[in-house]
Amino acid sequence: MNQEAIKELLYKMADDQLILGHRNSEWTGFGPLLEEDIAFSSMAQDKVGHSLALYTILNDLGEQDPDTIAFTRNADQFHNTVLTELPNAEYDFSLIRHFLYDTAEALRFEMLSHSSFEPLALVATKVRGELRYHTMHANTWVKQLGAATEESIGRLQQSLELALPYALGIFEPSPYESDLIKEAIFEGEKALEEKWKKKVEEVIAQTQLHLPKWETIAPHYGGRTGKHTEYLQPLLDEMSEVFKIDPTAEW
Amino acid sequence: MYGGGNTFEGIKSDELTGEDPIKLAEFEARIERGEKIEPSDWMPKLYRKQLIRMIEQHAHSEIIGALPEGTWITRAPGFKRKMALMAKVQDEVGHGQLLYSAAETLGKSREEMIDDLINGKSKYSNIFNYPTFTWADCCFISWLVDAGAIVNQLANAKGSYGPYCRALDRICAEESFHLKYGHHCVIYLASGTQTQRDMFQEALNRWWPPMMHFFGPSDKISVHTEILMKWKVKMGTNDDMRNQFLDMYVPKIWELGFTIPDPNLKKNTETGRWEYTEPDWEEFKRVINGDGPCNKERLEVRRIAEERGRWVREALRTPKTAYVTPLA
Amino acid sequence: MAETVTIEKIYQWLEEVKDPEIPVLSLLDLGVITNVSIGDKVKIEMTPTFVGCPAIDYMKNDIVDTLKKHGQEAEVEVTFRKPWSSDCISEKGKAALKKYGLAPPPDNKLFTDLEILENAECPRCSQTNTELKNPFGPTLCRAIYYCNNCKEAFEQFKPV
Ligand SMILES: [Fe+2]
Ligand SMILES: [Fe+2]
Ligand SMILES: [Zn+2]
Numbered sequence: 001m002n003q004e005a006i007k008e009l010l011y012k013m014a015d016d017q018l019i020l021g022h023r024n025s026e027w028t029g030f031g032p033l034l035e036e037d038i039a040f041s042s043m044a045q046d047k048v049g050h051s052l053a054l055y056t057i058l059n060d061l062g063e064q065d066p067d068t069i070a071f072t073r074n075a076d077q078f079h080n081t082v083l084t085e086l087p088n089a090e091y092d093f094s095l096i097r098h099f100l101y102d103t104a105e106a107l108r109f110e111m112l113s114h115s116s117f118e119p120l121a122l123v124a125t126k127v128r129g130e131l132r133y134h135t136m137h138a139n140t141w142v143k144q145l146g147a148a149t150e151e152s153i154g155r156l157q158q159s160l161e162l163a164l165p166y167a168l169g170i171f172e173p174s175p176y177e178s179d180l181i182k183e184a185i186f187e188g189e190k191a192l193e194e195k196w197k198k199k200v201e202e203v204i205a206q207t208q209l210h211l212p213k214w215e216t217i218a219p220h221y222g223g224r225t226g227k228h229t230e231y232l233q234p235l236l237d238e239m240s241e242v243f244k245i246d247p248t249a250e251w
Numbered sequence: 252m253y254g255g256g257n258t259f260e261g262i263k264s265d266e267l268t269g270e271d272p273i274k275l276a277e278f279e280a281r282i283e284r285g286e287k288i289e290p291s292d293w294m295p296k297l298y299r300k301q302l303i304r305m306i307e308q309h310a311h312s313e314i315i316g317a318l319p320e321g322t323w324i325t326r327a328p329g330f331k332r333k334m335a336l337m338a339k340v341q342d343e344v345g346h347g348q349l350l351y352s353a354a355e356t357l358g359k360s361r362e363e364m365i366d367d368l369i370n371g372k373s374k375y376s377n378i379f380n381y382p383t384f385t386w387a388d389c390c391f392i393s394w395l396v397d398a399g400a401i402v403n404q405l406a407n408a409k410g411s412y413g414p415y416c417r418a419l420d421r422i423c424a425e426e427s428f429h430l431k432y433g434h435h436c437v438i439y440l441a442s443g444t445q446t447q448r449d450m451f452q453e454a455l456n457r458w459w460p461p462m463m464h465f466f467g468p469s470d471k472i473s474v475h476t477e478i479l480m481k482w483k484v485k486m487g488t489n490d491d492m493r494n495q496f497l498d499m500y501v502p503k504i505w506e507l508g509f510t511i512p513d514p515n516l517k518k519n520t521e522t523g524r525w526e527y528t529e530p531d532w533e534e535f536k537r538v539i540n541g542d543g544p545c546n547k548e549r550l551e552v553r554r555i556a557e558e559r560g561r562w563v564r565e566a567l568r569t570p571k572t573a574y575v576t577p578l579a
Numbered sequence: 580m581a582e583t584v585t586i587e588k589i590y591q592w593l594e595e596v597k598d599p600e601i602p603v604l605s606l607l608d609l610g611v612i613t614n615v616s617i618g619d620k621v622k623i624e625m626t627p628t629f630v631g632c633p634a635i636d637y638m639k640n641d642i643v644d645t646l647k648k649h650g651q652e653a654e655v656e657v658t659f660r661k662p663w664s665s666d667c668i669s670e671k672g673k674a675a676l677k678k679y680g681l682a683p684p685p686d687n688k689l690f691t692d693l694e695i696l697e698n699a700e701c702p703r704c705s706q707t708n709t710e711l712k713n714p715f716g717p718t719l720c721r722a723i724y725y726c727n728n729c730k731e732a733f734e735q736f737k738p739v
Contacts, residue, residue, distance in 0.1 A: 032563035052630075243328040245328075348713075
């Protein structure tokens with residue numbers, strides 16, 4: 001199997017999970033209601049756990065250990081999509097990001113549960129069950145707030161328009177796309193994107209939100225090749241603040 | 252987590268006179284027999300009032316208590332710690348959720364309780380008004396503040412009010428997991444580099460006085476405490492709880508090679524009680540009345556969160572789905 | 580290695596290892612022990628309830644410590660080969676959960692959408708006049724419900 005292709009896939013998935021998990025965890029103690037504090041920190045835990053599982057596969061493929069990979073790289077060595085690194089802003093943006101990202105993630109892990117690369121297929125099979133709760137949570141809230149008050153609908157609409165270009169960045173084409181497809185490791189970003197669009201349309205149609213035409217949205221690419229916004233490095237500095245006091249120490 | 256430094260409202264002498272003496276006697280007999288009082292059972296007004304106050308303070312302590320540790324989730328060193336701390340802090344918020352709902356069974360809504368928290372009418376455990384400067388402060392809380400909370404909660408779980416006791420049973424099981432996690436974190440600091448050891452020693456020096464405050468001042472034995480203890484609302488004196496905590500944890504702290512910043516701290520082998528420098532109760536009062544290092548910050552965070560979340564809660568009042576609404 | 584050790588013995592010892600947050604539930608009843616084998620060494624395979632379960636290291640250590648107490652060295656491997664689902668909880672485990680005040684998970688195969696989640700059985704009164712309040716409870720594996728009959732919240736071990 002094409003190791004480089006597999007590694008590229010694993011890195012971008014793991015980095016996504018770690019960075020978005022980090023962002024989600026920033027809601028702990030600040031949610032609009034306790035239930036949401038708990039929901040976001042649950043999802044944060046899941047995501048960080050998923051990233052660890054993926055970094056562990058990378059480690060088995062000869063990369064460094066998960067702590068070193070996660071806590072010592074700089075922003076330009078991260079492959080997460082830019083959507084995940086943007087600040088939480090208000091709850092409406094966090095919710096929309098969660099909806100757009102987790103819809104894609106759930107589909108991706110579903111696809112990967114049939115991967116020919118067994119270690120990934122095993123993790124994906126497990127993860128996809130957990131993600132049901134994430135997408136259920138996202139869908140319920142988007143449907144609720146996307147059809148409630150003028151303010152809630154207005155806020156979600158604004159955040160949706162803001163987030164969509166970044167969301168399309170999730171599917172930034174990979175140089176290994178054809179290898180992955182050929183070896184039945186992953187059906188590819190293009191196939192995922194199409195499934196994702198359908199799902200998003202389906203949920204948004206049940207709200208009073210308006211989805212712009214896909215062809216009018218310019219995808220924000222770059223994250224997959226280490227081109228990030230000014231928000232990522234401070235996040236990483238914070239994440240490694242204690243770890244870097246003494247990277248050789250055991251904490 | 253939760254401390255015994257909670258304040259019980261002074262009991263006015265006429266508060267019991269309005270109660271039906273037969274019902275009251277029956278109520279007290281049930282408690283005496285070890286039965287639990289359930290939400291729809293008859294209970295004296297005073298019992299209801301004091302319980303609401305206590306459970307509410309406990310719930311507030313859980314969610315405010317999540318803040319000083321919560322700020323370290325994004326900085327926790329390594330996956331293992333990060334995931335465990337996330338889980339722990341989430342547990343604490345979850346405890347808050349369960350406890351608010353236990354208090355609601357007595358007739359006060361969560362919204363009213365949160366309002367009273369923000370406007371300063373109701374209190375939370377004093378210890379969370381101190382700052383967490385380093386990772387070691389966070390470890391101190393996870394281990395020792397949680398240890399103190401367990402001492403209290405295990406006692407309270409034997410109380411008389413059913414919903415509170417049941418919530419506490421499950422909460423205690425989770426707290427003991429927190430304790431294990433916290434203890435591990437400190438063991439790693441203790442057996443680590445000099446920097447790591449110093450970090451924890453400094454944290455211990457900072458946190459010891461508030462830890463001694465945690466259980467509250469010596470109870471004056473009064474009619475109030477007697478009634479509350481008879482009704483199994485209050486389950487032990489503050490001094491007893493403090494003593495139990497010292498008994499269990501001072502040896503463990505010493506074992507790790509740390510020094511407790513109180514030259515007078517020792518166990519009197521004759522009485523079996525710990526002796527220590529009398530904590531500064533003036534400071535305790537000052538902090539509980541709002542003048543501690545972090546009181547304003549903690550409440551401000553809560554206030555801003557409430558403020559920023561208002562539109563969400565309003566949108567939920569036009570319900571299409573039930574499950575996203577707050578409990579009861 | 581002691582000569583008398585058998586797979587049955589090890590299972591018997593494992594019965595003593597409890598879930599760190601639910602003291603009435605053994606890891607066996609929770610269903611996270613997926614294999615026990617005796618080769619050169621005693622090897623135990625386990626799988627986490629949730630990928631991000633923070634308790635997995637503690638469980639691992641508890642297993643090793645417990646077996647050591649019985650004079651047995653063992654190695655524990657965490658794998659996803661047989662992924663955990665809530666259906667892995669034994670009947671005995673489900674009964675213990677209920678007694679402890681946690682609603683046991685409904686059959687996971689039935690869990691296709693929200694409908695199933697709407698009405699859990701209250702562990703106190705066994706009625707289903709209940710409402711899901713939050714699919715995310717205090718720990719990853721629990722959801723929070725409200726029983727309209729008892730007027731009290733309860734937690735459910737959620738179907739996954
Ligand atoms: Fe707690
Ligand atoms: Fe705790
Ligand atoms: Zn019930």
